């Protein structure tokens with residue numbers, strides 16, 4: 456009953472605020488002093504002004520979430536999603552965050568990185584009582600900093616974060632940024648252990664994770680980052696998983712401009728192409744998107760761009776398993792073999808296992824993109840008028856790597872020509888030295 460009422464109140468709040476955060480055009484002018492953050496595959500938490508206080512409402516609850524077609528998990532999240540909606544506010548704001556607990560367990564919310572009064576810190580047992588199922592607590596404080604922060608439970612953390620309870624808390628500076636950010640993205644990194652054929656993440660797992668997500672999605676379900684050529688881009692990365700994730704960009708280098716400790720002074724910013732995001736931290740990166748194309752952005756731990764991987768299997772490189780596969784499956788239905796010549800052929804493996812996606816991949820313009828998990832595409836385009844997915848990049852003539860043109864074989868139709876690299880007029884049909892400079896003549900096969 457309480458759950459229903461809070462949901463109805465929340466829905467009314469959303470409708471009355473009518474905050475449409477999905478940006479559909481490329482104009483960066485908006486009603487705020489800042490560029491609104493885009494959380495691909497996610498959302499921004501609406502708020503309501505009560506006097507001079509910005510009031511937000513988070514509802515911790517069980518969620519069913521599709522990582523990609525074929526896999527729906529039973530997780531825990533906020534307001535129907537994992538990660539929860541992004542909280543966005545401005546330095547100097549007074550915020551009140553109502554937290555309703557609709558989970559089957561007590562919880563609290565810790566505001567990771569925020570400067571606040573001790574009693575608002577959310578550390579269960581130490582700074583506050585537990586929010587029991589059905590209860591709503593209010594957190595209230597003034598934002599005294601800006602940057603990329605997080606919220607997450609500080610109660611039975613291993614279970615509650617393994618189940619998906621986490622979200623961004625982004626604070627924009629009071630003074631507009633210079634240079635202005637045109638596209639501001641937020642990607643929460645997470646890892647999960649979901650045994651093939653099951654739906655509930657295993658909170659006891661410490662090392663053997665098999666799904667790696669950007670904002671609760673695995674590639675190919677991760678939303679692309681669509682950017683207009685020339686725009687200044689920020690990507691905010693957050694990590695509350697148990698492993699570090701070295702995030703790598705193709706085609707660009709970026710500056711590391713912030714952590715959950717705040718903005719990095721410009722003289723201390725490092726140019727990089729891979730930024731390691733350690734557990735319990737955030738990193739902001741910035742670059743100007745001046746080269747059009749479809750550019751991969753992914754975790755550089757190679758097994759984090761795979762999904763559904765199982766461990767402890769024998770190395771099958773060079774082994775033809777087809778004859779025994781059906782026999783093995785008859786007793787171990789979740790058996791997902793490693794390929795004979797590697798793992799690239801495995802994106803369709805695991806077919807027939809309920810609620811399981813093997814590897815994960817997508818048909819690209821040149822064939823199968825052998826990527827899953829923590830992978831997305833940065834789509835930089837000239838002359839776009841919306842941020843809808845523009846489809847595959849169309850490469851200008853002659854700019855795609857391809858097989859070299861095969862030279863005709865030295866058969867009866869071809870004749871060997873020897874010429875001097877320095878004196879092209881020196882040509883003969885047998886090897887020798889150039890009479891002008893003494894260099895060895897080089898062979899050029901030409902068709903008659």
Ligand SMILES: [Cu+2]
Nearest residue numbers: 700754756759
């Ligand atoms: Cu990773």
